[in-house]
Amino acid sequence: MADKIPPPTDQLAAVPLDNAGASSSTVHKTWSPSRTRIRSILGRPNGGAGLAGQKVQISGWVKKGREQGKGTFAFLEVNDGSCAANLQVKVDASASDLSKLVTTGTSLTIDSCLKIPPQGKATKQKIELSAEKVIDVGTVDQHGKTPYPIPKTKLTLEYLRDHTNFRARTTTMAAVTRIRHKICLAAHVFCDKHDICYIHTPIITTSDCEGAGEMFQVTTLINQSDKLETGLPRKHGKIDYSQDFFARQAYLTVSGQLHAETYACSMGDVYTFGPTFQAEKSHTSRHLAEFWMVEVELAFAGVEEAMNCCLDDMELMKNVDEACIHRLQMVALTSFERVTHTKAITLLEEAVAKGKKFENQVERRMDLASEHERHLTEVLYKKPVIVYNYPKEIKAFYMRLNDDGETVAAFDVLVPKVGELIGGSQREERMDVLMKRMEEKGLPIKEYEWYIDLRRHGTVKHSGFGLGLERMLLFATGMDNIRDVIPFPRYPGRADL
Amino acid sequence: MADKIPPPTDQLAAVPLDNAGASSSTVHKTWSPSRTRIRSILGRPNGGAGLAGQKVQISGWVKKGREQGKGTFAFLEVNDGSCAANLQVKVDASASDLSKLVTTGTSLTIDSCLKIPPQGKATKQKIELSAEKVIDVGTVDQHGKTPYPIPKTKLTLEYLRDHTNFRARTTTMAAVTRIRHKICLAAHVFCDKHDICYIHTPIITTSDCEGAGEMFQVTTLINQSDKLETGLPRKHGKIDYSQDFFARQAYLTVSGQLHAETYACSMGDVYTFGPTFQAEKSHTSRHLAEFWMVEVELAFAGVEEAMNCCLDDMELMKNVDEACIHRLQMVALTSFERVTHTKAITLLEEAVAKGKKFENQVERRMDLASEHERHLTEVLYKKPVIVYNYPKEIKAFYMRLNDDGETVAAFDVLVPKVGELIGGSQREERMDVLMKRMEEKGLPIKEYEWYIDLRRHGTVKHSGFGLGLERMLLFATGMDNIRDVIPFPRYPGRADL
DSSP, X not given: XXXXXXXXXXXXXXXXXXXXXXXXXXXXXXXOOSSOOTHHXXXXXXXXXXGTTOXXXXXXXXXXXXXXXXXXXXXXXXXXXXXXXXXXXXXXXXXXXXXXXXXXXXXXXXXXXXXXOOTTSSOOOSOEEEESOEEEEEOBOSSSSSOOSOOSSOOOHHHHTTXXXXXXXXXXXXXXXXXXXXXXXXXXXXXXXXXXXXXOOOSXXXXXXXXXXXXXXXXXXXXXXXXXXXXXXXXXXXXXXXXXXXXXXXXXXXXXXXXXXXXXXHHSSEEEEEEEEOOOOOOSTTXXXXXXXXXXXXXXXXXXXXXXXXXXXXXXXXXXXXXXXXXXXXXXXXXXXXXXXXXXXXXXXXXXXTTOOOSSOOOTTOOOOHHHHHIIIIIXXXXXXXXXXXXXXXXXXXXXXXXXXXXXXXXXXXXXXXXXXXXXXEEOOOHHHHHHHHHHTTOOGGGGHHHHHHHHBTOOOEEEEEEEHHHHHHHHHOOSOGGGSSSSOOBTTBOOO | OOOOSOOOGGGOOOOOGGGTTOOSSOOOOSOOOSSXXXXXXXXXXXXXXXXXXXXXXXXXXXXXXXXXXXXXXXXXXXXXXXXXXXXXXXXXXXXXXXXXXXXXXXXXXXXXXXXXXXXXXXXXXXXXXXXXOEEEEXXXXXXXXXXXXXXXXXXXHHHHHTOTTXXXXXXXXXXXXXXXXXXXXXXXXXXXXXTOEEOOOOSEESSOTTSOSOOOEEXXXXXXXXXXXXXXXXXXXXXXXXXXXXXSOEEEOSOSHHHHHHHHHHHSSEEEEEEEEOOOOOOSTTOOSEEEEEEEEEETOOHHHHXXXXXXXXXXXXXXXXXXXXXXXXXXXXXXXXXXXXXXXXXXXXXXXXXXXXXXXXXXXOOOOHHHHHIIIIIISSSOEEEEEEEGGGSOTTBOBOTTSSEEEEEEEXXXXXXXXXXXXXXXXXXXXXXXXXXXXXXXXXXXXXXXXXXXXXXXXXXXXXXXXXXXXXXXXXXXXXXXXSSSOOBTTBXXX
């Protein structure tokens, strides 16, 4: 297993023992879990040594175990998911059947006293649990039809993708899970602090946001037709969607942006945070069929304000975890380079002139390929880069046309290692310009009347951006494959569980 | 429009003007919106009177406007979505074309001084804006092909459902939106405080959690087949799902619980908060095809702990909004009645004996219908009721069998007006009992091996519950129809936008 993320033990703040990690002043009146989380022991100053003599009940799974002293006692490294570090537990043979306890993956609940380990031993533990009583044990079935897939040997991330039901028991996947939690929370708290209101845009949609891209279809027609064995219902040769659940063709959303705009044009600043979907058969380490996205939409704001807001949002992320702090500090402390698309192309052309080879040829009005983005941010600037003012023909219809009539007020934030992390733009608030752009793109005006109406009645300047949660996580954790930063990855041919 | 929610102006905490409502000590370095939110003016003590003389820039939409003084000035009630209250703006004819400003729905940005309105006027306003300068105006097109759907007359909620792109401009829908935001945030913060880790369970799933219920199918087969006009691909007469995107049949999730259990059995306490789907053709005011759910899964916890945790979670909700506080205080301050299913049935039988008529006959081992739930909570106890220990045959296979061999450790939280708000249970952690229950229910063991394996290797006692966000909102806001507490409701025949 790629163990890139060091245990955060030393950096953990001290947490009171009596409420299982709750760090606020809210007194817990009714719900008080009987177990003490290992983080609230080892996360204390001096590795929890000050707790010697205290009685605690801990629960977790054995990471490593070994019998010693000719079977008179056993040492267990126990993890409960609350932190990367394990608590060392010493169990006497009198307390339990040791041979059942030492197998990796065994669960147990122990009620005993914390004590300082004997000096002179080659141990880094400042505190250990000396088990007088083992309350509960869940064994590992080593001889059944499905062996335990997470032994203590190192496992590849590829292997773990075949065991999504257990892979969070590994150090790396558990750390990614905790970082994901904190990044999600940081996004919600950031938005709330700035009065940006959470909107649940729909997952099932009858609009196609981008006017492009493969979408998943959502239907109840097939099950019906499969039972009837008559094929899909048809009318005049075409599929009769009037018989489908929503009485029309429906899809999984590719972006909540257009819907978020309706609320921005009512409530002011809003954001969405939800799953989005793309049915492209992409097999890269940067794409998923189902992924999570934060989309912010700011009313009465131009593209400059949107750029600044998204930088602030990223800065907030640095509170996430000590393990990824240096990577995020670069974002927080470095001033982002800002270049126009025109300048970016010029820089790439200069690189080509100096002998740099790209797989995709550099052309004046092209969209940047991943290799171009990475060259800008990793080689030329060695820091995050915002590219803005893209040619209108390579960007979506809703992006605001600049005064030059040729570019739109769009921007992408590129970061080393990941490439595009955030995409945003000012939205076209002028009804006539919007409709002309839709005609140019060949979009069916009639289906977008609800969107055009936002410009017809009390239109406002507004801007927004979207941040891909999993790409943010790749950047924050240093993981290489996007399939390892989401609990249950979906990609072509795979939707386990 | 049903205007049930009073403006929360008086209860709003004072908020510094200079950072648009941010209430923390985090200093905003780069992003500082130029506009001041109306909430941060009217939410101050004495309705903002202390701000007289300060220059501000506000942006919003006209709720009501009228020309006065023979067209020499106009009064506008302006709302920007930040609170229910409107800011009164006085505009001189010299500053703008008044006839364009007074139409409901017009957007505007004004840069001017706050001042105390003249005494003796019949106004409740403690402060008003005297507009010297109107920076931006977005007019309402009263003569175009689609008229503005939100005039200042009262509108029914049914009518507004046909205008989801504009309905957040009404007082009621905007209030529901703000309450929804705060409830979501409260759930995230509650879980974080208690070290409950956020897990994104998958939306697209190949498992059927309940082994029952209509599910939406997710596919890319139809578009392919429609282009080819050859019908769906078949193999041995059946649809050939090996050609579908995930190489197998896939659905929209009905619950993230089973997936959440995999993480609870690794990380400890976890929660999901995401969209869930049901394809039943239900037309009631309590059902949606797409709705949001919080699901909590606690490792090393019995059913009693799960019950207590979910009550605590609800108590947290009382911080949501002053407008719904008295309703939520009932939850926070009242001790919930706890009755077994057996006792609940006895109580209902007694009610029938006394002459109470139910549409659904009361039987010993039946599931409670909505009318029964409401009778218990609204008539018999007049407070929230937890019903627990349900007969095993009416509950899901994963609920833990009690020692009586007849009931399972399940509970439902029933509240007045809404009925079932939360459902939870201890999960069956004993592999042999689980498999026997699955056989009784006729479930395909093979498809659930990944779930059974959690019991095979290091099993732990664990429990959880699910809270329907929209039902919580019905309860908190007093709204009657679930379609009005979600921005874009999906139900049979309707998936607007």
